[in-house]
Amino acid sequence: MKIGFIGLGTMGVPMALNLLRAGHKVRVWNRSQGPLETLVAQGAESAATPAEIGAVDVVFSILADDKATREVIVDGGVLAALKPGAIHVNMATVSVQLAREFTTQHEARGIGYLAAPVLGRADVAAAGKLNILAAGKAELFDRVQPLLDVLGQKTWRFGERPEQANAVKLAANFMIASAIEAMGEAAALAQGHDVPGADFLEMITSTIFAAPVYKGYGGIIASQKYEPPGFKLVLGLKDARLALEAAEGARVPMPFASVIKDNFLDGIAHGDGNLDWAALARVAGRRAGQV
Amino acid sequence: MKIGFIGLGTMGVPMALNLLRAGHKVRVWNRSQGPLETLVAQGAESAATPAEIGAVDVVFSILADDKATREVIVDGGVLAALKPGAIHVNMATVSVQLAREFTTQHEARGIGYLAAPVLGRADVAAAGKLNILAAGKAELFDRVQPLLDVLGQKTWRFGERPEQANAVKLAANFMIASAIEAMGEAAALAQGHDVPGADFLEMITSTIFAAPVYKGYGGIIASQKYEPPGFKLVLGLKDARLALEAAEGARVPMPFASVIKDNFLDGIAHGDGNLDWAALARVAGRRAGQV
Amino acid sequence: MKIGFIGLGTMGVPMALNLLRAGHKVRVWNRSQGPLETLVAQGAESAATPAEIGAVDVVFSILADDKATREVIVDGGVLAALKPGAIHVNMATVSVQLAREFTTQHEARGIGYLAAPVLGRADVAAAGKLNILAAGKAELFDRVQPLLDVLGQKTWRFGERPEQANAVKLAANFMIASAIEAMGEAAALAQGHDVPGADFLEMITSTIFAAPVYKGYGGIIASQKYEPPGFKLVLGLKDARLALEAAEGARVPMPFASVIKDNFLDGIAHGDGNLDWAALARVAGRRAGQV
């Protein structure tokens, strides 16, 4: 089976490496040169343009956003180079709207389209332990499942329409942002009564909220180390917007998501857009006059 | 050391039992008779009125709310019966305002006042594994610490002013309500794209949100089993109001808490006030036309 | 008919003067001396203490808030000095809760209690053109109507329970705050596109929002002249809180009121509590990084 892999960012590199290490032949493309060389050194073939990925059986892509995905897959000629019967597995966090467009566009060319965004950061990807949020036709997934099993510890299937996986991924990211916002407001409340936010956060993340998401972001908030960012606040804004768009399409009011989006904007307006998105907590503190 | 214990609800009974089992002599009072008898059968002395708790060295109380606490401790004569040098440990979730009033009232009589609300439900109390959120004068805490060590696995001290512990407790409960609301909105978003809310919740609470709070409330939401309530929605409203009052006193905007309070009201207006407070998720679903 | 008038603030002075000018004998009390002298110079009798208002037939009061009202009317002995059959007309903006308490307390002594808060500032009061928002027993209102007709251009009756008038007054103040917040956000949106907020506000308050509330507050926002305050931001917070409490009692979610309250807190946390409440617009601008 010939495999293509497009997008060698912090997630793409370990994922593509895992496919190589599992013995697959992988043809890769990336906009910048460095990651390409890393992969080639490990046995990958390199494509000079997206279109040169060519007529592989399965192409994975994990690109930054809707815009980058459209530019590379459509304008860059990946879709045109695929043959009927091929499968495109899009693992990026993109909009529900893009998933719909791509489903239609791919089907019109006889190409299968699957959405498979993931939960987990680079270290989890490296360990092949991602949770894969999947939607698309079952028969297509059955064909790529062995490859997904290389990338992740579990593939969660949510339905036959690819957009469903994107809705699920956006819902998951919304829950993380909600956890951050809740910690930010709670810490501001504690601080407002002269209890150091860090003390409150240490307690709460050691007791009833002793989960990785809370420990991780709670630690960042407690220490106020928002740099270097694990995930930038501006990207948090993007995901909040995508969640709200997906909600609007399904007529679902999401007041927490609305609060989060407004607070991300507040953060960006105050120059914190390139900090880690845990800096939502700075917005809560600033509004209380504590920052 | 003579100990009094006032308020034998679902939390009070196992806590008082633990004190007895640790070999302490405990004098107890409760409004209703049943729990009193349970405790007497285990060796406690029973007081016929709050005032008859009498001149103990330390009195614990854990009553339903501000109103019940005022009625029993002040109007009921507990405070008047204590001698200077005694200590009152209030373990209930009460308002910051009540904590301030009580601190002043107790000090005026030479009685020590400590706030020590807890994290954990009845089973945790029975196991003596509560997390105790404590504030008040350190020398007073030092004196009662051996007793707190019987009741809880850890006492977290947050400052010298009792109200600080109440602010922390309200912040903690706010975080639980936020987790419920976030799950409710996220599940509604998933459901709006024809992904069963239960499927989404199973995934998210098995992966990045694999914490007891999420698993517990996520399970309730997924199965829609809001009865019998572990903690009633009307009590959730009360705690949200107390959190917002504490926030207002400290000039802390808490938009998530505001959303939660409005949604609790929506739930109550639709007849769900006596369901488990996880029924916040029903509000999210109803607003999306899914319930 | 013997009339008492308690509370000679910016509203009380012109109201009491109008009663005098209409030929009534008025006995007045006020905490500070200056306004008392003004009234005495116009023919009023002065009481040295609230209780000395004595056994009048009708006593009007318009005090700052719940606390001041309780202190003067109950603790100060006004209520005790009234005879059965007397009527107390409370024209202040107080809580629904206080209205309920007072209704019960007054009735227990055979004294009629009416709530009659007003719309209009000092100049409107001076002109006798207030709109009076009234609730209480119709037969009581019928007796005081000639006096109310001296004070206002119209008495709007909203029901037999005094608290109803307070709910209406709080709803009215909420609408003013909403108009201010809407202008603040809209001006920030315009400003964010390099349209001066003042230009936007001049247009909108000259066209579809050509109403006094918009012109008045729009002008303050446009010129950023938040001092001297017509109505302080901290008082706006108080009224927002009272509206939310009244809403909670009636199980009415009010998300706009929640936003407003959070924004008032933001303003106070940034030192704007003693500015005019139109400074809500500063909060909107500050959050957008424009202030």
Next chain:
Amino acid sequence: MKIGFIGLGTMGVPMALNLLRAGHKVRVWNRSQGPLETLVAQGAESAATPAEIGAVDVVFSILADDKATREVIVDGGVLAALKPGAIHVNMATVSVQLAREFTTQHEARGIGYLAAPVLGRADVAAAGKLNILAAGKAELFDRVQPLLDVLGQKTWRFGERPEQANAVKLAANFMIASAIEAMGEAAALAQGHDVPGADFLEMITSTIFAAPVYKGYGGIIASQKYEPPGFKLVLGLKDARLALEAAEGARVPMPFASVIKDNFLDGIAHGDGNLDWAALARVAGRRAGQV
């Protein structure tokens, strides 16, 4: 001067008629036939396709939304048919984003682009009394000002970038929606205290909110006559979304707009999308269990 007019909806018909009556030669196009015939009967020339509007000096368009505007102006060939030096005056409520795109696209062809959305409904348009919210290059506006003076009572210029007028128009519509939401919440608060919402609304719109927007929408809410819609709730949602997008682009948090959007979704989810947008008040009432 040869004039084109595209889009003969409820607003377009009276506007085009006014141009004809002022003695101008007007070439018109509309998707449906009826309005075209009305105009031709009054002396207009009819174009069979958008492109047949041809090489006029000035073309006005007022189409339903971004999508319709793109389809007709770009895909339909209007832009291609215009000659360098011509001016396109877009009077529709479209997105800031579309304004930017069109500005660039038009300039690339040497065609002037002006944004001139309006305040006022069909009767105001018929009377030539619209308020025109204008942005774009001053020298272009100077050329079309005599025509705008036929259509409106005043042209408010907000800047040299067309998008600025769209931001202003969205801010204005946001203010109307805010007024509706505020009335809905306030009426629900009154109703929650057994004061009929209609009584409250009559009072408030006769006193401090005696402005056309409040009287008009207040009357609809009071009588609950949401049909036939003057402006559909689904269009209200669209405008709220466009306002939030414009705000996001300028980094302006707009919590009121967020509440409004969520409430529009709630209304649509409950089947009220085709009612007048004043049905926002139904959402407020429904949430309080009053509907």
